[in-house]
Amino acid sequence: MGHHWNHSDGYPIEHNRWIVKRGLEETILVLIAGVSGCIVLSGYFFDIRLLNSVRLTLLNYAAILVGVVMIIGGVNIIRVHRNKILAGSPSSAHSLVLLTSFFATIAIVAFFGITSNYSAWIYENVLIPVERSLLALLAVVLLTLGVHIRHNNLNLFRMVFILTVILSLLSATEIPGIEKLRLDQVYQWLAGVLSIGGARGIILGVALGTLAAGLRLLMGIDRPYSD
């Protein structure tokens, strides 16, 4: 193959070999993704015992490798924040706090076990308060956004949207007097009939999009794994 490309085109043989090598690498990657994907996909439509056992093995490998990915993610976080501290960036103090909490948690969980009272204590007294508080902030943000919805560009869809939100909120309340407005019956039509139609259209659209994106990946048209 190398002899066909001589120096008359101005490029050394090694350079052309690099092109071939890149092409081969890409082909192998496409084949790996495509073949493994097709074996797994076949299990959804065919019930062949040998294929099924290969499929289950591949799924098992994938499940284990996701665990490795989780480790990689964790190590990457440590590395990023370590670099911030070493570089003396303005947020290095926060990075130090992050690394301290990380290693303290790892030490406690490793020493006492993940089912110990101490691990449960960390979950209940660090994760739960922070996550619930962050979600609580969202209530304020949504309320603010809903009140300030701009009407310079009012169109039919925005009106329908905000009316639906208001009706849904009011009909969910059991405060005496509100039920006289019969909003719950309106809400039953909104949420129980009309929104099912819209939601079904959305989930069908999402499924079709997933199908297209997945097939593009399996056929090698999209290669997100490629460098």
Next chain:
Amino acid sequence: MNLPDNILNVAGIVISTFLTLTIFSYLLGDNALFRLASHIFIGTTAALIIAIAWESVLWPKLLYPFLFGSSGERLATLMPLALGILLLSKLSPRFSALGTPVMAFLLGVGAAIAVGGAVVGTLVPQTLSSTRLIATGSLSKLNYENFMHVVQGLLIILGTVTALGYFHFGLHFRDTDRNRISLIRKTTFYVGGIFIAITLGVVYAGIYSAALVAMIDRLNFLMNLLH
């Protein structure tokens, strides 16, 4: 060493209160305390995720069988172990290309799961369900209940078709083009958009409801400290 429960409880309450209040301080604007709490949370969460990945995946399914299992178990774990080591090379910029085939495998398997599930789990049953909405049994006996059932079924079908049409036929058109768009496309666009606006309005109210519950939980926690 087993710390007395009451010390743990008090420490837990102090830390929960501190984290809750620092997160809520975001209502006054972004500040260092809020960032401090976020970094503690990120560090703790990353540590717990790594602990679970090790305890539930890597050690029992990979390393323990390889180190202490029978020869059959060792052989069975050889392949995932090799793939895992290749994947770990993603941490190094110099050797990250070694992990690319493993990423291709993971993405291929993931795409196949998504495609298979979308077709068998959503597209087929939801499409068939839409065609069955107006059961012939409802038409056999004409009463108010059956009539409402038929009306609801028709509305859901209308919502499904127009919502799907809104997304899938690229019904975006500039003002200047509106006169040239057919009436059917325009109607589909507006009707589909209304159904989607209703669905998103219900979702918005649902998100607010979930966030409100979190807000109530945090307020109850803080008030119970004072009482």
Next chain:
Amino acid sequence: MTSIRCPQCGELNFAQSTVCQFCSSNLPSSSTDELSEIGITQPLRVENLPSPKHAPLFPSRINPLDGINGLTSFAQQTPSIHPNDSLPSRLKVTDAQIEHAELLRNLIDAEGAAPGDPSRRFGRSKHFSRFFFSVILIVGLLIFYFVSIPELDQPEISPAVLQTYKIVENLAVNLPALLVIDYNPAYSAELDLSIKALLTHLARKNILSVFVSSLPTGPFQIEKIFNDAKKSRLVILPDQSLVYNLGYIPGGLTGIPLFIQAPRQIMPSEAWTHGQSIYPELMGINSPDDFSIMVIATENSETARSWIEQIQVHPIGRPLIFVISAQATPALLPYYSAIPKQIDGLLSGIEAGLQYETFDSTSDSDSRTWLMYNLGMLLAGILMAVGGILNAGITWGRHSP
């Protein structure tokens, strides 16, 4: 010379490369003479990129089989080798990309020059309005701590909750139940109520509840559910004899298909061994079919959809109940209302949990919570309605002649 050799590994790279593509080390910069040989006489910036008439310098497509002579006819169609020909297709610059880059550069240059709307005085500061509404909401919710709590009827049971109750009531007592806890800690305030109500019902029927999760934080949430049940006023599980934490499903969402088909293959064997030593009835479990019921709790409609899709591929032949957050309800209603149903029971939001508890006469919840919830929803509805009218009025007033 139109290529540059890496001083570290000795491999050849393109003249305009700054980092070696093989060993990622820095390359010495190319001289202008070298760059000019391939038609680049100026630094590579957007305004210096060649115009479309110089397109042959930047061919737009290359496929992985290019360069392999004789394999396909593509080899004949490939233009003569040029350094930019062998660039991966992503690095080639098309005319459209040049135009987009110019547009982006102009937008960035114009950034920061946009003036605010001086006529918009009310609520101009984001922080002020957010703080203002947070005060209204928090003060409104806390009002029941300072005034006497009025009587408020407990919510009437909805058809969906009643159906779920009947399904659980009719379960066979000799088979364990499978509960999947797939919600984040943030949503535990909303969903724990329904899970606790279900757990109480199952425990009263003496049914073993086996818990799993596809989330890494799931096992911790499961332990929290056990601890809360132990501390509950109703003493649901005094010695945790009717619950077992099977742990984390390796792979998360990737592990779901394998869990549905072969749970013993994917879960660590030690988890099963330990469980079987305490609960011998786990020995007969080889698939989700062997459980009496499957309950999946999640706040995420994507997670719920993944479970539904994978179960549809391998139907479990047992009732499937979903405990979901209010935000995910619209996305799951099509599955619940499908013919035939893809979901048998649905408990949505905190209201469903309260309804279930009330119907089961096992209510352990503080009535103040229900009042605060109602007031919060009412407050939001009224504020949004008033805000919408005010905003519309201001906008109309500004634009009217």
